Amino acid sequence: MEPARAKSIDTQASPVDNESVLVAAARAGDISAFEALVTRYERKIFRLAQHITQNTEDAQDVAQEAFLKAFEHLAEFQGNSRFYTWLVRIAVNQALMKLRKRHNKDVSLDEEVKTEDSVMPREIEDWGPSPEERYTQRELAEILARVIGELDPPFRTVFQLRDIDELSTEETAEVLGISVPAVKSRLLRSRLKLRDKLNRYFQRGVPQ
Amino acid sequence: MNCKNVVRELSNYLDDALDQGLKQSLEVHLEHCEDCHLLVDTTKKTIQIFCNSEPLPLSEDVRTRLHDALLKRLRRPKD
Ligand SMILES: [Zn+2]
Numbered sequence: 372m373e374p375a376r377a378k379s380i381d382t383q384a385s386p387v388d389n390e391s392v393l394v395a396a397a398r399a400g401d402i403s404a405f406e407a408l409v410t411r412y413e414r415k416i417f418r419l420a421q422h423i424t425q426n427t428e429d430a431q432d433v434a435q436e437a438f439l440k441a442f443e444h445l446a447e448f449q450g451n452s453r454f455y456t457w458l459v460r461i462a463v464n465q466a467l468m469k470l471r472k473r474h475n476k477d478v479s480l481d482e483e484v485k486t487e488d489s490v491m492p493r494e495i496e497d498w499g500p501s502p503e504e505r506y507t508q509r510e511l512a513e514i515l516a517r518v519i520g521e522l523d524p525p526f527r528t529v530f531q532l533r534d535i536d537e538l539s540t541e542e543t544a545e546v547l548g549i550s551v552p553a554v555k556s557r558l559l560r561s562r563l564k565l566r567d568k569l570n571r572y573f574q575r576g577v578p579q
Numbered sequence: 580m581n582c583k584n585v586v587r588e589l590s591n592y593l594d595d596a597l598d599q600g601l602k603q604s605l606e607v608h609l610e611h612c613e614d615c616h617l618l619v620d621t622t623k624k625t626i627q628i629f630c631n632s633e634p635l636p637l638s639e640d641v642r643t644r645l646h647d648a649l650l651k652r653l654r655r656p657k658d
Pocket of ligand 1: 608
């Protein structure tokens, strides 16, 4: 079978060359080239910030701070990873800082992960083909934001990076400063929990 | 392979990261176990729905504020 994350069309494939030109120009101080990069990624960065902070105002701040930081540190971007991966690293750190500040406590990414027993799936029902098509794009985005927000920060952050922003397991581990096995076990738990939560929206007969 | 093993290997299976032998015995189990078959199918759909979902466009207001704030800071001469 095909891996679940294989996309049929990679929408970012062709503009990559264009992207390295933009990055080089931005690095040389070309603000409009940098703005073009912002325009390309602002929606994804805002979604990442929104999913992690669960607060619209914070997400706006995070996006702004992340892009500013990226511009200021462009000279440090080595070009051996994708620009987007580098940007995600900055944004996720800003988002976690915001989250810690808002909750006025340490949101630890290293907290103990419970064993598999607690992840055994509950309701298992048939969703039928393309269950997401029963919702509009906006409704779907809201459902996804809601269910991911119900996960604890260490779990939703791992899921966001791996399954939404498509970083590799190793990149995710490095960005979050946790081990590869920790990424894997949190990802499994997150996937199962999200599946459980989406069941109420996607099982056959819902919402009609 | 039992249902509990399927849950434990689910992520690896969906990421196509299982060795051939384990993958085969998992697939044999799926042929006979309706629950695990549905679990694999709906978990796969969960990942695909998230992965394929397009981020919503920023509202004009939010977008303007972001770009204005960035331009204001970026155009400021360095100290
Ligand atoms: Zn089974």
